[in-house]
Structures are given as structure tokens and as C-alpha cells.
Amino acid sequence: MKDVNAENIEFLGSGALAPVKKWGAKWSLWAVHLVTSCCGVELAHAYASGYDAERWGTLNFGMMRQTNLIIVEGTITKKMARALRITWEQMPDPKFVILIGACGIEGGLFWNSYHITRPWKIVPVDYFVPGCPPTPEGLISAVRALQKKIERGEARTTVDFKEADLAKILGTEAGKERKPPKPPLKIAEKPEIKIEPKEVDWEFGNQLVDKLRGKIPYAEVFTTNVNRIYIKTNAKFYKKVAKALESEGFDHVKSINVIDVLHENKFIVECSVSSYSVKELMPVIVTFAAEIDRNNPRIPSLTDIWLSADYQEREMHDFFGVWFEGNPNMGQKFLIAPEVETPLRKDFKLEEPSYVLEESK
Ligand code: SF4
Incomplete structure (x- = not known):
């Protein structure tokens, strides 16, 4: 000592x-x-x-x-x-x-x-x-x-x-290369994706849902909570639903997300919209979603309806490889590391980290 x-x-x-x-x-x-x-x-x-x-x-x-x-x-x-x-x-x-x-x-x-x-x-x-x-x-x-x-x-x-x-x-x-231990990850192989109708005490919302059902009979429309409406559709009617919502006063896209459902070989593309111009719609968020084939992930772009869809579509394209048909920026890479392909897909292989301790003097 x-x-x-x-x-x-x-x-x-x-x-x-x-x-x-x-x-x-x-x-x-x-x-x-x-x-x-x-x-x-x-x-x-x-x-x-x-x-x-x-x-x-x-x-x-x-x-x-x-x-x-x-x-x-x-x-x-x-x-x-x-x-x-x-x-x-x-x-x-x-x-x-x-x-x-x-x-x-x-x-x-x-x-x-x-x-x-x-x-x-x-x-x-x-x-x-x-x-x-x-x-x-x-x-x-x-x-x-x-x-x-x-x-x-x-x-x-x-x-x-x-x-x-x-x-x-x-x-x-x-000087010797070491690999850190693997984290104890537990990943459910078939995670359940559950979006269910919920009856809510929301008069304006229930009226809006009835109106939308009349306008877009080919889609499933329901409330999931107060101020929240969900619409299930498919790639064919995705844009028609968007146009119907625009005509109701929904004037901007809040977010576009992609959910990778690997075990069913599909993506779910979700778009959430709201309104800055119609007072009653301001607190309301309507999400409409379509399932697409994971092997050929294509869906119409909404940029000609809402300009605010552009950035989100570009991002989802870079992260998941979903092609938004009609978006002029498709195919460009906006990621900081453009050589990385679709990093948020569930089957994306992460590089294994390793480290080397320098010689101590
Ligand atoms: S560095 Fe300090 S504040 Fe941060 S996790 Fe550790 S004890 Fe907590």
C-alpha cells in the first residue's frame, strides 16, 4: 500500500x-x-x-x-x-x-x-x-x-x-479487441397491433364520424378517444380518404408513420391530420392508415393535397424504403449517412460494436 x-x-x-x-x-x-x-x-x-x-x-x-x-x-x-x-x-x-x-x-x-x-x-x-x-x-x-x-x-x-x-x-x-456483452433483449416475434373502436362521450366527434362514413363508405371510420378518429383503408383508397378529409377542413399533416409488421410481411402507413383553420377541428386528430405489401411498398403521395406531407414522406422513405408515388423528392437521400439503407426496418442488421483499450503509458 x-x-x-x-x-x-x-x-x-x-x-x-x-x-x-x-x-x-x-x-x-x-x-x-x-x-x-x-x-x-x-x-x-x-x-x-x-x-x-x-x-x-x-x-x-x-x-x-x-x-x-x-x-x-x-x-x-x-x-x-x-x-x-x-x-x-x-x-x-x-x-x-x-x-x-x-x-x-x-x-x-x-x-x-x-x-x-x-x-x-x-x-x-x-x-x-x-x-x-x-x-x-x-x-x-x-x-x-x-x-x-x-x-x-x-x-x-x-x-x-x-x-x-x-x-x-x-x-x-x-491493444486487444473486445466486444461488449449483448443486451438481454426480449423481442416478441409476433407483436399484436391493436387499434380498436371506443365509444366516447363526444357529440361533435360522433357526428363527424357519421359524416365521414357517408363520404367514404369504403373505409372503416371510428373513434378511439375524445378528439381522436381512426380510419382504416387501403392503398387504393388512401388518397380518396385524404381528399375527403381535406374537404372537411383538415388542412395539414401532423405526422406520417410506418409500422413494420415483419411477421405478416406488410407495412402499415399511418397519416395523422388536423386543422389550423377550422376552430372545432383544431383539437381533433384524424389518423388514416393503409396496409401495403412489404416486398413492394408503394403508396400515393399526399404532397399535392398537403405540402406538410413532404418532409414526413421523405423521412419514411429513407427509414423504411416506402415509395410515395408522386412525391418529387423520392429516391433522394436525406439521412446523415446516405449509404445506410432502410435503418428502421425490423430486419436491419446492426453493426456489432467493439472497442480497444489504448496502451496506458
Ligand atoms: S450520473 Fe448522476 S444523475 Fe446521472 S444517472 Fe448517474 S447518479 Fe444519476
Whole structure:
């Protein structure tokens, strides 16, 4: 065991200037900026105007060589472990560590994750602040506790700390490729897609449904909730339904979605519309849907009825490969990675991730 803080203790508590040194260290806890996860928001909260932690002489600072405190904020991943260790090693003595967040203590909600470390194995910790996230008050209490510890002359880590062997801690050999464990996914092979009529106490909606049934007798029209109407149709009548809705005052497309029903070799294309111009229709959303063949997924475009369909159709084309006939932008790729084909289809093969730990110097 090597007590890496032995020199700190001597420095702060030795000589005639010991009280001055302790006083100076107590009121000059400068924390290095090392925000590693969402706990960092609580750090920002603690140091912002509401709590103003700077009142206690603690201040976040950007240069690690001019800081003497690390506030480890939650998760430290294997990739980040070296950065944490290097930062700590670059800081001048005497230096201190406060660790906040459940993730930093025992992994928190990532307790069984393949990439999580226990930061207290990488740097010696003076105070732990539990919580997910911990409160700003908790962090400030830890700073105050550390100050008291410095004042009492006990400014040393409370754990005996060995020199960290990162390769051992990270459980991997440098330079060797590793694959993360597979997540325990459970996928229902034949998920049920259920859209059912529901009788609702909605007079305007029931009248609207009757009216639509008269206009589009070839489709199934029903309410699913207050302000929600569903229309089941097919590719042949899809556009006719759209025109009937437009003539009722539905003037824009809210969304177009595709549901991939792999086990039945079909897609369901759903379009939801509403109105900005007819007051009674404003809260109403009508969704009309058509099933199409998954091997030849084609359906008419609605861009000549509602311009707002354009973006959504392009997106669904890129994600699922559905061809919206008549949309002038079909065939263009708007994805950030245009070489990727239909990434949201259920049979899309994901690339297997792997990682390599760099040689630690
Ligand atoms: S403890 Fe909670 S808030 Fe903090 S890093 Fe982990 S998940 Fe985020």
C-alpha cells in the first residue's frame, strides 16, 4: 500500500505556517472542470446564482494544474477512466476528491453495464455524495465537510490508496479487441397491433364520424378517444380518404408513420391530420392508415393535397424504403449517412460494436 497523500499531510500541517496553509487551502478549493455525466447539471446548479458555492471559496476552474479538487460527477466509463486518472495526476498537491452520484459509488443505474468503472478505484476519494442525482445542497455539504477536515489537520484521503493499475481495473488487456456483452433483449416475434373502436362521450366527434362514413363508405371510420378518429383503408383508397378529409377542413399533416409488421410481411402507413383553420377541428386528430405489401411498398403521395406531407414522406422513405408515388423528392437521400439503407426496418442488421483499450503509458 502506498499512501499517496503522505506528503500532503506533511505540507499542510508542518512548520510555523501550518495554520496559514490550512486556512489558505480551506478557502481555495478550486475544482477542475471535469463534467462526465448528468450529475454535472447539479454541479452547475450548486455553483450558479441560486446556491452560489463560490461564497465558500470554491470555484470551478479550467486548468487542472491550477486546481486542487476534483468533483467526480457520476458515471466514469472505461474510456474516461484514464482521463480522470491523468487529470488527478496533473494536479498539484495537496489535492482532494469529492465523488457525487450513485453512478460513481456503485454504478448507479448502470450497475451491471459493461463499460462502467468504480472511480474510487482510480482516484482516492475524500467524500461521497449519494443520490441520483445528488442535490446541490449535498455537494455543498461535502465541500464544507472537506474544509473542516482541512482545518482540523486531517486533510488526507480517508481510504488507503494503491497506485491504480488501469488495465487491471478495467479488466482488459491493452491493444486487444473486445466486444461488449449483448443486451438481454426480449423481442416478441409476433407483436399484436391493436387499434380498436371506443365509444366516447363526444357529440361533435360522433357526428363527424357519421359524416365521414357517408363520404367514404369504403373505409372503416371510428373513434378511439375524445378528439381522436381512426380510419382504416387501403392503398387504393388512401388518397380518396385524404381528399375527403381535406374537404372537411383538415388542412395539414401532423405526422406520417410506418409500422413494420415483419411477421405478416406488410407495412402499415399511418397519416395523422388536423386543422389550423377550422376552430372545432383544431383539437381533433384524424389518423388514416393503409396496409401495403412489404416486398413492394408503394403508396400515393399526399404532397399535392398537403405540402406538410413532404418532409414526413421523405423521412419514411429513407427509414423504411416506402415509395410515395408522386412525391418529387423520392429516391433522394436525406439521412446523415446516405449509404445506410432502410435503418428502421425490423430486419436491419446492426453493426456489432467493439472497442480497444489504448496502451496506458
Ligand atoms: S447518479 Fe444519476 S444523475 Fe448522476 S450520473 Fe448517474 S444517472 Fe446521472
